[in-house]
Amino acid sequence: MKRIQMAVLGYGRVGKMHVKLIQHYCPELQIRAIIDDCLSNAKPLEDIKAFQVADTEHVLEDASLEAVFIASPSNTHAELIKKAIKHGKHIFCEKPVSFDISTLNTLIRATEKNHIKLQVGLNRRFDPDFLLLKDKISNNELGQISLIKITNRDPIRPSLSFAKRSGGLFLDFNIHDFDMAHFLTGSTVQKVYAQGSALIDSRLSDINDIDTAIISLTMQNGILVSIDSSRETNYGYDQRVEVMGSQGALVVTNQPQQTNEYTSSLSTHSALPKFSFIERYQNAYINQLRAFIHLLQSKEKNIQSLATLDDMKHAVEVALAANHSCKTNKPVSLSHHDDKAVEKSFS
Amino acid sequence: MKPINIAIIGMGRIGKLHAKNIMTRMPYFKLVKITDLLPDNAWLEEFNIPFTSNIAEIFDDKNIQAILICSPSSYHAEQIVSAAKAKKHIFCEKPLGLTEREILHVINIVKEQSVILQVGFNRRFDSHFEDLKNKITQQFVAKPHILRITSRDPTPPPGDYVKHSGGIFLDMSIHDFDMARFLIGEEVVEVQAFGNALINNDCHQYHDYDTALIHLRFENGTLGIIDNARQASYGYDQRIEVFSNKGCLKSLNELESHLQSWTKDGVLAAKPKYFFTERYADSYIKQLESFYHCIHSHLSPKVTAFDGLQATRLAIAATQSAKSNSPIRVSPKLALEEAFF
Numbered sequence: 001m002k003r004i005q006m007a008v009l010g011y012g013r014v015g016k017m018h019v020k021l022i023q024h025y026c027p028e029l030q031i032r033a034i035i036d037d038c039l040s041n042a043k044p045l046e047d048i049k050a051f052q053v054a055d056t057e058h059v060l061e062d063a064s065l066e067a068v069f070i071a072s073p074s075n076t077h078a079e080l081i082k083k084a085i086k087h088g089k090h091i092f093c094e095k096p097v098s099f100d101i102s103t104l105n106t107l108i109r110a111t112e113k114n115h116i117k118l119q120v121g122l123n124r125r126f127d128p129d130f131l132l133l134k135d136k137i138s139n140n141e142l143g144q145i146s147l148i149k150i151t152n153r154d155p156i157r158p159s160l161s162f163a164k165r166s167g168g169l170f171l172d173f174n175i176h177d178f179d180m181a182h183f184l185t186g187s188t189v190q191k192v193y194a195q196g197s198a199l200i201d202s203r204l205s206d207i208n209d210i211d212t213a214i215i216s217l218t219m220q221n222g223i224l225v226s227i228d229s230s231r232e233t234n235y236g237y238d239q240r241v242e243v244m245g246s247q248g249a250l251v252v253t254n255q256p257q258q259t260n261e262y263t264s265s266l267s268t269h270s271a272l273p274k275f276s277f278i279e280r281y282q283n284a285y286i287n288q289l290r291a292f293i294h295l296l297q298s299k300e301k302n303i304q305s306l307a308t309l310d311d312m313k314h315a316v317e318v319a320l321a322a323n324h325s326c327k328t329n330k331p332v333s334l335s336h337h338d339d340k341a342v343e344k345s346f347s
Numbered sequence: 348m349k350p351i352n353i354a355i356i357g358m359g360r361i362g363k364l365h366a367k368n369i370m371t372r373m374p375y376f377k378l379v380k381i382t383d384l385l386p387d388n389a390w391l392e393e394f395n396i397p398f399t400s401n402i403a404e405i406f407d408d409k410n411i412q413a414i415l416i417c418s419p420s421s422y423h424a425e426q427i428v429s430a431a432k433a434k435k436h437i438f439c440e441k442p443l444g445l446t447e448r449e450i451l452h453v454i455n456i457v458k459e460q461s462v463i464l465q466v467g468f469n470r471r472f473d474s475h476f477e478d479l480k481n482k483i484t485q486q487f488v489a490k491p492h493i494l495r496i497t498s499r500d501p502t503p504p505p506g507d508y509v510k511h512s513g514g515i516f517l518d519m520s521i522h523d524f525d526m527a528r529f530l531i532g533e534e535v536v537e538v539q540a541f542g543n544a545l546i547n548n549d550c551h552q553y554h555d556y557d558t559a560l561i562h563l564r565f566e567n568g569t570l571g572i573i574d575n576a577r578q579a580s581y582g583y584d585q586r587i588e589v590f591s592n593k594g595c596l597k598s599l600n601e602l603e604s605h606l607q608s609w610t611k612d613g614v615l616a617a618k619p620k621y622f623f624t625e626r627y628a629d630s631y632i633k634q635l636e637s638f639y640h641c642i643h644s645h646l647s648p649k650v651t652a653f654d655g656l657q658a659t660r661l662a663i664a665a666t667q668s669a670k671s672n673s674p675i676r677v678s679p680k681l682a683l684e685e686a687f688f
């Protein structure tokens with residue numbers, strides 16, 4: 001079997017995770033090169049050559065390389081995508097790609113013009129539970145959907161230095177929820193109202209960030225979406241989704257670390273939810289890779305990935321609107337001139 | 348110990364519920380009279396309750412010490428005033444009135460006449476929510492960051508009811524506004540509401556919502572969100588979650604049974620208890636028991652007229668907010684000066 005030759009750009013926490021998963025679960029992919037300035041700390045990897053960031057162009061010039069896997073810091077994504085397009089390489093790029101809509105528009109046009117396949121790292125779309133949920137909704141099991149509730153809470157807050165470059169809670173954290181609303185409803189967001197505060201760490205206020213938020217979305221098709229978020233539970237990764245329709249509701253609950261329970265005369269104890277995003281979303285990351293492989297292997301003309309730049313752009317638009325809403329304390333409407341996203345979601 | 352003589356105005360669903368509870372579970376109350384514009388004679392005969400078609404009789408009867416007001420909402424304020432002037436202690440089903448002005452007037456009269464006025468926010472007396480409140484008071488979650496209240500009816504009310512209900516926020520969410528204030532122990536200073544009517548034709552027709560989201564901003568910084576629905580086909584969904592990074596408290600639904608079915612087709616559990624009479628059965632008794640103790644021991648009620656006022660203010664704010672698509676600020680203080688006219 002001919003393996004797809006790939007270069008990985010970025011070997012930080014997320015890059016390392018992807019490489020490990022690729023090595024264990026994706027024999028179809030062969031990583032030929034990893035680019036990162038901080039590779040000296042990494043364990044030596046068999047058959048993989050390590051490169052410095054300065055060598056990126058040189059690596060991309062290799063004609064036998066088919067795809068790149070971008071897991072570098074957020075502010076490098078757009079440039080690396082442009083370089084990859086220039087060299088005709090197909091692309092996987094971690095979210096957020098860019099916080100700037102015009103940059104995203106430029107990248108969308110460039111990938112289309114150059115027939116470059118691109119998948120973005122909106123991994124939750126590939127989570128088995130959320131896929132089941134999406135399936136049942138699409139099969140009309142709930143009838144007319146009217147309300148979706150999403151709980152997205154992190155176990156431990158990130159450092160203040162991370163917060164400074166993250167883009168803020170909505171762009172960094174809730175971006176997944178905005179995409180999930182789009183993914184599950186098959187509609188785009190028409191209006192956002194976001195309330196947030198720095199209730200855990202007041203220092204975030206000094207850098208215009210928050211750690212606690214409640215967001216309401218009104219979708220174009222009228223469905224209401226409620227998101228509640230916190231940067232820190234201390235009890236694990238709290239990821240719950242509830243969808244209500246005319247025929248009933250579907251609920252995705254948390255995954256406990258184990259299924260054991262302990263009962264005494266005082267109380268009942270059961271396991272906490274999974275504590276790390278890698279643990280909680282491992283299957284999503286693997287499924288996402290498989291989808292990328294399928295995308296690369298496909299001979300179908302004009303094939304779109306299951307998580308496109310358009311999807312990413314919409315999520316970013318919602319996040320930017322959420323920022324504005326929170327700042328002004330007013331609901332913010334999104335203007336829509338592009339219904340391609342709606343059509344695609346129904347297919 | 349001599350029981351307190353009590354009368355009921357209104358023989359609708361809730362009036363009958365209270366009557367039955369008083370007669371079967373409350374030896375400290377004696378139900379001496381009941382009135383309604385449209386009496387259910389069969390029911391009256393079955394339970395052998397003295398009836399009058401003349402409401403004035405109830406106010407004039409010196410032997411009646413307390414009155415339960417269970418009439419349609421539009422009559423509440425005027426009936427509280429009549430009862431208060433007749434020196435009767437009053438238990439009134441929510442709401443106390445339809446407007447802030449009406450309620451402020453009622454508060455003023457009741458204060459003048461030195462009678463007790465308790466409002467029927469029975470959920471405060473539910474044992475699960477009492478326990479939740481205790482755990483919050485004992486700092487299980489320190490200062491709450493997020494309050495989530497889910498309150499959904501199994502089936503919507505009939506079109507006629509929807510037409511005159513005052514809308515989902517005044518009719519349904521009002522309980523949740525009270526619960527929010529009760530649990531957090533702080534005033535809500537701002538409300539932003541959104542709604543849709545995608546499921547129920549009556550709601551759509553009468554420009555009401557069948558699904559709503561209501562943001563609450565508390566004075567202490569806690570954020571809250573209420574989600575209401577008129578038609579959750581799976582039953583009466585009443586859940587609460589109180590969260591901070593120190594802990595998370597959840598109140599789940601009481602189920603119809605504890606039976607589960609495990610087959611090759613899946614695992615099935617019982618639905619939540621069907622509606623408010625089943626789910627909150629005990630609270631209806633406990634709230635009147637509390638009312639009795641207030642009368643007997645000259646205490647202030649646990650759910651006061653001010654609580655009634657605040658919940659209505661929030662409901663009115665939510666209605667305005669949804670219509671105007673902007674957040675509405677709510678004054679936390681009782682505007683006493685408005686009460687004097």
